Amino acid sequence: MVSELINANPVVYEKKERRDRGARAVLDEYAAEPIDQLEIFDILLMIAFYDPEHPYSLEELKVITEDAVDVDDQRSYVRVTFTPTVEHCSMATVIGLCLRVKLMRSLPSRYKVDIRVAPGSHATEAAVNKQLNDKERVAAALENPNLVDMVDECLAPSYA
Numbered sequence: 001m002v003s004e005l006i007n008a009n010p011v012v013y014e015k016k017e018r019r020d021r022g023a024r025a026v027l028d029e030y031a032a033e034p035i036d037q038l039e040i041f042d043i044l045l046m047i048a049f050y051d052p053e054h055p056y057s058l059e060e061l062k063v064i065t066e067d068a069v070d071v072d073d074q075r076s077y078v079r080v081t082f083t084p085t086v087e088h089c090s091m092a093t094v095i096g097l098c099l100r101v102k103l104m105r106s107l108p109s110r111y112k113v114d115i116r117v118a119p120g121s122h123a124t125e126a127a128v129n130k131q132l133n134d135k136e137r138v139a140a141a142l143e144n145p146n147l148v149d150m151v152d153e154c155l156a157p158s159y160a
Contacts, residue, residue, distance in 0.1 A: 093132065
């Protein structure tokens, strides 16, 4: 019995050419360095989450884009808005959890991270957003060994 693909023909985009961040002068090795939009986007590109139906990255499917990352370094705030490929994507919460955990592990603890589904891009947008931004729900999800294994598998290449 063959099951049908949820998204049989996804739109695939070219990966964006990376901008050179340039050399940063290090005046004080203990000083906090500002974090910007490009740095957050580069961190998220290390996630090895591929569409379960197709061998494309989150960037190639435009699930995450540089323009959908907002950073206010002065207020220690990061918002990432992602766009599932279909409005009934069953992996939306897992994708969002991978984004959140990657940033939790990569950024200083002073940062508040807000992960959102793009408005109008998912059938259960409000529920997904609530689940991804509720500390207790995220903590409960990260107590599930199967879910933690899935998240760790997505983040594994960035441990190197």
